[in-house]
Amino acid sequence: MTRALSRDRMTASDEALIRTLYEEHGRALLAYATRLTGDRAAAEDVVQETLIRAWRHSEALVSGKGSVRGWLLTVARNIITDRIRAREARPKEVAETPISAVESDHADSVVDSMVVMEALDQLSGDHRDVLVEVYFRDRSVGEAAKVLGVPPGTVKSRSHYALRALRDMFRSREVVLKEAAG
Template structure:
């Protein structure tokens, strides 16, 4: 369809008379000025393709234009919702699960070190850290004074730290 000066004059006149109202309405519907401008442009293309609607005498021209704007916005929303959502580059790469092998090795190292502690030191640590007892509760369960529990836990942790930090020799 070739443009004529008459078509350009028609579009210019429609835009001059109704452009601000169309843009305001489209902006209100879309919430985005750039999208609203695209909607108004598409509305004017439809006017250009069907100029007879403007002169057929049925209803208001502005009413028809606002209806076209609303329909375009609805069509765009439906098209967006029917398509799968777009994926960014960050979402394409699958997240890497943390490797828990280090934690397993650490647990085995600590368990091996605990076995090398004296039964008194191992018992205090078991009550305080594994059973979650307080210092006084541990003292009561073990039947020793709280000061003894405090002292044993201090020396037990010191020995455990030394055992864990010193790599064990692996037999050849």
């Protein structure tokens, strides 16, 4: 109890200790903390917390074991490590997005769907069937192979060539649209 009471009142010698520590090691502590955090404001907080811990454990500083600067840098590193661990333990915060009373225009998605359906109609039946099973029905390669009655390797190669054909169709469509607009 007396130790807690004595810690509540900072004596002139405690204040001199902290002032001396800051004058001798403050710049090095700040540089070190800034390098570890990448943020000057966070580094200043770390330095402040380090000096508070030095005040609370002043006996460790005057014990003569090791260097004072080494002790301070170790405390600063531990504070930074604790903050990183605490941040990673919490779920990431996501900024709220305002909910709009007016829904966005869905015309673009309708046009996109029509373009994709038109392009699928231009593929061979085998290629179209593989894409429908894998992408629209969300089946794995093995599941699509069972449904279509073909080996999994055939599903993979057909989907590869079907996607390549779709990509070529969309590229040629884009060229035609650019020429028409230009």
